[in-house]
Amino acid sequence: MVWIPGIDEVPMSLSRIDEQGVSSITFKRVGEGTEALSRTVSGEILGIRGPYGNWFQPVNGRCLVIGGGTGLASLFPLLKQLVVLGSRVTCVYGAKTAQQLLFREDLMKLLSSSIHQLILTTEDGSQGKQGVATSVFKNNILSKSFDMVYTCGPEPMMRAIYDYSESRGLPIQACIERMVKCSIGICGSCAIGEYRVCKEGLILTTEKIRTVLDEFGIYDRAGDGHKEFYSTA
Ligand SMILES: Cc1cc2nc3c(=O)[nH]c(=O)nc-3n(C[C@H](O)[C@H](O)[C@H](O)COP(=O)(O)OP(=O)(O)OC[C@H]3O[C@@H](n4cnc5c(N)ncnc54)[C@H](O)[C@@H]3O)c2cc1C
Numbered sequence: 001m002v003w004i005p006g007i008d009e010v011p012m013s014l015s016r017i018d019e020q021g022v023s024s025i026t027f028k029r030v031g032e033g034t035e036a037l038s039r040t041v042s043g044e045i046l047g048i049r050g051p052y053g054n055w056f057q058p059v060n061g062r063c064l065v066i067g068g069g070t071g072l073a074s075l076f077p078l079l080k081q082l083v084v085l086g087s088r089v090t091c092v093y094g095a096k097t098a099q100q101l102l103f104r105e106d107l108m109k110l111l112s113s114s115i116h117q118l119i120l121t122t123e124d125g126s127q128g129k130q131g132v133a134t135s136v137f138k139n140n141i142l143s144k145s146f147d148m149v150y151t152c153g154p155e156p157m158m159r160a161i162y163d164y165s166e167s168r169g170l171p172i173q174a175c176i177e178r179m180v181k182c183s184i185g186i187c188g189s190c191a192i193g194e195y196r197v198c199k200e201g202l203i204l205t206t207e208k209i210r211t212v213l214d215e216f217g218i219y220d221r222a223g224d225g226h227k228e229f230y231s232t233a
C-alpha cells in the first residue's frame with residue numbers, strides 16, 4: 001500500500017524484487033493518487049505498508065503466463081523466478097499500444113532462450129501481433145499443454161483464460177485486483193465471494209475461482225460497495 005501524504009493510499013504490486021533488497025512498483029496514471037505519485041521526486045516521503053496477501057507459486061515445468069496492461073507488473077518477478085527454476089515459459093503479453101507494453105526490452109532479454117516463447121500483442125498493431133492477448137493466445141496456444149497457467153490483467157480477460165484453462169483441465173493462478181482499503185482483512189471492501197483479496201488473495205487458484213464464478217469477470221465493486229458490471233462489448 002503506497003501512501004501519498006495528503007492525497008490517497010493506493011494498492012500496488014511489486015514489479016521488481018531485487019536480491020539486494022531494492023524493490024519497485026510500476027504504475028499507470030489513472031486518477032488523483034497515481035497522478036500525484038507520478039509527480040513525486042527523489043527526496044520526497046511516501047508511506048509504504050505491506051506486503052500483504054499471498055503470491056504466485058512458481059512451478060518447474062511448462063508454464064503459460066498471460067498478462068494484460070499493467071498486470072505485467074505483478075507477473076514480471078514471477079517470470080524471473082520461472083526462468084531461474086528452469087521452467088519452459090510461454091508468455092503472452094498484450095497492451096493497447098507499443099508504448100504501453102511494460103518491460104518490453106527486459107522481457108525479450110529474459111525469454112531469449114529458444115526454450116521460451118514470447119508473444120507480444122497490441123490493439124493498434126504498433127508492436128507484435130495485432131489484437132488482444134486472449135484472441136492471440138487462443139489462436140497460438142490452444143493445442144499446447146501446460147503444467148500451470150498464470151494470469152494478471154483485466155478481469156474479463158482473466159475469466160476468458162480461466163474458462164479456457166478449465167476446459168482443458170489446466171490449473172490456473174490468477175492475480176485479482178479489487179477495491180482495497182484497509183488491506184489487513186477488516187473492512188471487506190476487497191471481497192470476491194468469500195475471499196478477501198488482501199488476505200486470501202491476491203492470487204486465487206482454480207479451486208477458489210470455481211466458487212466465485214458468478215462474480216469473477218462479471219462485476220467488481222466500487223468504493224461505496226455498489227456493483228459495477230464489466231462491459232460485455
Ligand atoms: C492488489 C492490487 C495491485 C495493484 N497493482 C497495480 C500496479 O502494479 N500498477 C498499477 O498501475 N495499478 C495497480 N493497481 C491498480 C491501482 O491500485 C489503481 O489504479 C489506483 O488505486 C488508482 O488510484 P487513483 O487515485 O490514481 O485513481 P482513482 O481515480 O481513485 O481510481 C481510478 C480507478 O482505479 C481503481 N481504484 C481506485 N482506488 C482503488 C483501490 N483502493 N483499490 C483498488 N482499485 C482502486 C478503481 O477501478 C477506480 O475506478 C493495483 C490494484 C490492486 C487492488
Ligand code: FES
Pocket residue numbers: 179180181182183184185186187188189190191196197198199
Ligand atoms: S481491503 Fe479491507 S478486507 Fe481487504
